[in-house]
Amino acid sequence: xxxxxxxxxxxxxxxxxxxxxxxxxxxxxxxxxxxxxxxxxxxxxxxxxxxxxxxxxxxxxxxxxxxxxxxxxxxxxxxxxxxxxxxxxxxxxxxxxxxxxxxxxxxxxxxxxxxxxxxxxxxxxxxxxxxxxxxxxxxxxxxxxxxxxxxxxxxxxxxxxxxxxxxxxxxxxxxxxxxxxxxxxxxxxxxxxxxxxxxxxxxxxxxxxxxxxxxxxxxxxxxxxxxxxxxxxxxxxxxxxxxxxxxxxxxxxxxxxxxxxxxxxxxxxxxxxxxxxxxxxxxxxxxxxxxxxxxxxxxxxxxxxxxxxxxxxxxxxxxxxxxxxxxxxxxxxxxxxxxxxxxxxxxxxxxxxxxxxxxxxxxxxxxxxxxxxxxxxxxxxxxxxxxxxxxxxxxxxxxxxxxxxxxxxxxxxxxxxxxxxxxxxxxxxxxxxxxxxxxxxxxxxxxxxxxxxxxxxxxxxxxxxxxxxxxx
Amino acid sequence: xxxxxxxxxxxxxxxxxxxxxxxxxxxxxxxxxxxxxxxxxxxxxxxxxxxxxxxxxxxxxxxxxxxxxxxxxxxxxxxxxxxxxxxxxxxxxxxxxxxxxxxxxxxxxxxxxxxxxxxxxxxxxxxxxxxxxxxxxxxxxxxxxxxxxxxxxxxxxxxxxxxxxxxxxxxxxxxxxxxxxxxxxxxxxxxxxxxxxxxxxxxxxxxxxxxxxxxxxxxxxxxxxxxxxxxxxxxxxxxxxxxxxxxxxxxxxxxxxxxxxxxxxxxxxxxxxxxxxxxxxxxxxxxxxxxxxxxxxxxxxxxxxxxxxxxxxxxxxxxxxxxxxxxxxxxxxxxxxxxxxxxxxxxxxxxxxxxxxxxxxxxxxxxxxxxxxxxxxxxxxxxxxxxxxxxxxxxxxxxxxxxxxxxxxxxxxxxxxxxxxxxxxxxxxxxxxxxxxxxxxxxxxxxxxxxxxxxxxxxxxxxxxxxxxxxx
Numbered sequence: 001x002x003x004x005x006x007x008x009x010x011x012x013x014x015x016x017x018x019x020x021x022x023x024x025x026x027x028x029x030x031x032x033x034x035x036x037x038x039x040x041x042x043x044x045x046x047x048x049x050x051x052x053x054x055x056x057x058x059x060x061x062x063x064x065x066x067x068x069x070x071x072x073x074x075x076x077x078x079x080x081x082x083x084x085x086x087x088x089x090x091x092x093x094x095x096x097x098x099x100x101x102x103x104x105x106x107x108x109x110x111x112x113x114x115x116x117x118x119x120x121x122x123x124x125x126x127x128x129x130x131x132x133x134x135x136x137x138x139x140x141x142x143x144x145x146x147x148x149x150x151x152x153x154x155x156x157x158x159x160x161x162x163x164x165x166x167x168x169x170x171x172x173x174x175x176x177x178x179x180x181x182x183x184x185x186x187x188x189x190x191x192x193x194x195x196x197x198x199x200x201x202x203x204x205x206x207x208x209x210x211x212x213x214x215x216x217x218x219x220x221x222x223x224x225x226x227x228x229x230x231x232x233x234x235x236x237x238x239x240x241x242x243x244x245x246x247x248x249x250x251x252x253x254x255x256x257x258x259x260x261x262x263x264x265x266x267x268x269x270x271x272x273x274x275x276x277x278x279x280x281x282x283x284x285x286x287x288x289x290x291x292x293x294x295x296x297x298x299x300x301x302x303x304x305x306x307x308x309x310x311x312x313x314x315x316x317x318x319x320x321x322x323x324x325x326x327x328x329x330x331x332x333x334x335x336x337x338x339x340x341x342x343x344x345x346x347x348x349x350x351x352x353x354x355x356x357x358x359x360x361x362x363x364x365x366x367x368x369x370x371x372x373x374x375x376x377x378x379x380x381x382x383x384x385x386x387x388x389x390x391x392x393x394x395x396x397x398x399x400x401x402x403x404x405x406x407x408x409x410x411x412x413x414x415x416x417x418x419x420x421x422x423x424x425x426x427x428x429x430x431x432x433x434x435x436x437x438x439x440x441x442x443x444x445x446x447x448x449x450x451x452x453x454x455x456x457x458x459x460x461x462x463x464x465x466x467x468x469x470x471x472x
Numbered sequence: 473x474x475x476x477x478x479x480x481x482x483x484x485x486x487x488x489x490x491x492x493x494x495x496x497x498x499x500x501x502x503x504x505x506x507x508x509x510x511x512x513x514x515x516x517x518x519x520x521x522x523x524x525x526x527x528x529x530x531x532x533x534x535x536x537x538x539x540x541x542x543x544x545x546x547x548x549x550x551x552x553x554x555x556x557x558x559x560x561x562x563x564x565x566x567x568x569x570x571x572x573x574x575x576x577x578x579x580x581x582x583x584x585x586x587x588x589x590x591x592x593x594x595x596x597x598x599x600x601x602x603x604x605x606x607x608x609x610x611x612x613x614x615x616x617x618x619x620x621x622x623x624x625x626x627x628x629x630x631x632x633x634x635x636x637x638x639x640x641x642x643x644x645x646x647x648x649x650x651x652x653x654x655x656x657x658x659x660x661x662x663x664x665x666x667x668x669x670x671x672x673x674x675x676x677x678x679x680x681x682x683x684x685x686x687x688x689x690x691x692x693x694x695x696x697x698x699x700x701x702x703x704x705x706x707x708x709x710x711x712x713x714x715x716x717x718x719x720x721x722x723x724x725x726x727x728x729x730x731x732x733x734x735x736x737x738x739x740x741x742x743x744x745x746x747x748x749x750x751x752x753x754x755x756x757x758x759x760x761x762x763x764x765x766x767x768x769x770x771x772x773x774x775x776x777x778x779x780x781x782x783x784x785x786x787x788x789x790x791x792x793x794x795x796x797x798x799x800x801x802x803x804x805x806x807x808x809x810x811x812x813x814x815x816x817x818x819x820x821x822x823x824x825x826x827x828x829x830x831x832x833x834x835x836x837x838x839x840x841x842x843x844x845x846x847x848x849x850x851x852x853x854x855x856x857x858x859x860x861x862x863x864x865x866x867x868x869x870x871x872x873x874x875x876x877x878x879x880x881x882x883x884x885x886x887x888x889x890x891x892x893x894x895x896x897x898x899x900x901x902x903x904x905x906x907x908x909x910x911x912x913x914x915x916x917x918x919x920x921x922x923x924x925x926x927x928x929x930x931x932x933x934x935x936x937x938x939x940x941x942x943x944x
Binding site: 109207223224309314318322343347352357367369370372378393404408 | 696
């Protein structure tokens with residue numbers, strides 16, 4: 001297969017691929033669902049799901065661009081948005097609003113919370129409050145909620161203007177969050193009314209009324225928008241955020257992904273488009289690109305270009321069903337001890353040797369879990385081997401889809417985010433090795449330290465956008 | 473998304489996509505495997521894995537085309553094969569050799585057997601033998617082996633020249649087959665030495681020595697080659713072989729795939745390329761195309777363009793692990809009674825409503841099995857719901873990959889084969905509905921009555937090719 005690096009040919013190919021492809025983007029639909037044709041129309045739309053206040057702020061931007069009508073059809077929106085000049089990023093020159101800030105991303109499995117404790121506060125009610133909030137999480141049994149202390153950083157003089165805390169809890173235990181908020185409201189009602197909460201994810205819609213009942217105003221942002229904002233915000237503003245896994249300089253078996261070593265990557269200058277593969281309960285794939293504008297400028301754009309419902313929720317649910325494990329972390333620990341080859345059917349199991357006709361080695365997986373069609377093997381299987389095969393199957397399936405989508409979209413930088421990737425060295429190594437192998441080193445799978453919090457961080461970053469617009 | 477039906481633009485797009493794509497085709501590799509670069513070189517190679525006798529026959533064809541050298545590099549082969557004039561099909565004018573014929577496809581999970589009982593035999597040792605062979609299978613407990621009696625047909629005056637029987641057994645019970653062969657060899661040694669056995673699948677390599685030990689000569693053919701031959705042979709020669717599922721003419725809910733009705737399809741004239749998606753233990757995707765030759769002719773070609781190890785073996789193994797079922801058929805029956813929505817996390821479960829931003833309805837599956845991240849739901853889950861979600865997840869994942877590959881290759885006719893599809897109305901309906909929806913009716917998912925036997929039928933059809941060449 002040829003590798004043509006000419007940018008123009010590349011762009012032409014992508015354009016052609018899109019106009020000729022007989023298929024449209026689509027999700028798996030349950031029976032009897034009402035399919036909306038607006039999905040396609042909205043795929044290129046960059047600001048969505050904002051509540052009234054946000055929408056007003058954005059509308060000012062439109063008006064500055066000479067567009068005054070507020071009633072617009074979906075097609076109009078797509079056209080209107082093209083000349084937009086602010087990319088969805090908080091940017092190095094931007095600054096967050098003052099006071100206690102929260103970015104909350106309430107997903108299908110986990111609710112992720114970023115909170116910014118203002119940096120220059122004297123000891124007083126607000127820092128006590130921050131301590132109490134962290135205390136609530138550290139007092140929970142670790143399953144309901146916990147702080148990712150390794151992700152904490154302090155940036156009082158920089159973009160973030162304070163101390164950044166990262167906490168998560170299971171969405172099914174969301175009552176725990178509302179209980180904390182209720183307590184805080186009783187303890188320090190004045191401070192709580194000043195909180196600024198920026199929310200995203202499906203739960204920001206589902207639980208909106210619960211926040212309102214507590215008298216807390218939540219500003220909602222679209223899930224895809226906040227993923228993009230969060231990725232760009234973290235890459236631009238958090239040092240050493242991105243990394244990958246590379247073969248060691250000396251020694252190491254090139255075929256063994258366990259010999260790869262971690263390497264920090266400066267991704268800012270990597271040629272667009274990038275593909276962001278966010279692996280949460282399900283998977284969304286977003287293409288980040290740069291487009292020329294009609295007034296000879298450049299604008300950052302994004303579009304959802306793929307996805308699959310086989311994601312982190314599937315891993316956790318199937319893994320717990322199969323092994324009796326209780327958490328994502330426990331499953332990963334089991335998987336690290338297991339041997340997927342003990343349950344997967346390999347080419348060698350079927351052929352007794354390599355499949356020379358297709359050049360497949362005897363070690364290639366022909367059928368995930370395929371050895372266990374045999375009842376005797378099923379009855380004596382080790383839980384660790386099941387976990388190892390499951391994480392490999394789901395990871396590889398995501399990598400495979402990401403590769404097809406990256407190929408279709410011409411992306412050579414693939415950034416994996418989402419809580420499935422958290423502490424998940426197994427998948428990281430597999431993705432890094434797979435993309436290196438498939439592309440002969442021409443494309444790269446990247447990972448982020450705050451991978452699970454890009455949505456929450458992006459919601460927080462939205463506050464900057466609003467603020468920028470208000471100060472114009 | 474636009475739908476351009478212009479053939480030239482289509483071809484140009486496909487060519488461009490291939491030369492620009494930064495990725496090569498590849499399979500999931502186990503750690504420490506030896507990856508062979510010959511895979512790419514061989515992808516366009518149309519005759520592989522033949523044993524000496526077959527290779528000699530094919531070499532005659534080469535020599536007729538003016539190529540005499542037998543030592544050729546992999547690159548040479550690719551070029552040499554282009555002017556080949558016989559497409560991998562048995563063709564309507566061809567005829568099978570006389571006597572008792574067997575096509576055996578020994579896969580990772582199932583061994584599929586087609587046997588042709590010559591049509592004009594007077595009552596005598598050979599028909600008794602055929603009766604005994606069928607008897608062996610009907611006497612087995614149905615799990616070890618069974619005859620698919622609904623697939624039987626008789627064609628004494630046509631291409632097949634006899635009665636066609638279709639039998640299968642689990643590859644793990646392959647000893648049963650060798651036991652039958654051993655008995656037959658004792659009962660009627662003369663007839664057995666005259667048997668012609670054409671084998672394919674990994675087991676034709678793995679168990680070659682076992683056949684030899686019984687003094688039975690087996691002619692091996694490459695697995696991909698026989699799938700293609702079998703598909704074309706069945707489509708061209710078995711009436712009403714292909715079908716699909718379409719919305720009923722009157723009434724029926726267009727969004728409910730359960731209202732679709734079965735319709736026979738004449739696929740022979742459908743514009744190439746076609747994509748054959750063979751779902752066995754794992755999945756292989758083959759592009760069938762027509763190419764112009766340098767001497768102004770046309771030639772049928774094929775290439776393996778995709779695959780995934782998440783296939784029928786995965787369904788059977790995971791299904792049995794999760795539900796305690798014992799067979800593919802039992803799992804499908806459970807799935808038909810189950811409700812996948814009881815275990816899948818839907819957009820509505822996360823958002824509480826539709827996800828308007830992306831135009832996804834509340835019924836869209838966001839995370840397969842995602843509801844079961846909750847331990848209480850896991851502990852009270854119904855086995856039928858698990859089976860329903862599993863068949864939906866694996867089917868949809870295959871459809872999704874097939875769609876991306878079909879889009880990449882410009883194929884609008886997608887033919888699903890392999891034993892996973894057997895009696896599997898659930899997956900058939902989902903594939904039919906999904907491709908109709910994704911392509912706005914511009915592409916079609918097709919199915920075959922002898923779907924599980926295309927490899928075995930293709931192996932049998934290889935005998936014709938040999939015979940044709942010998943009679944030239």
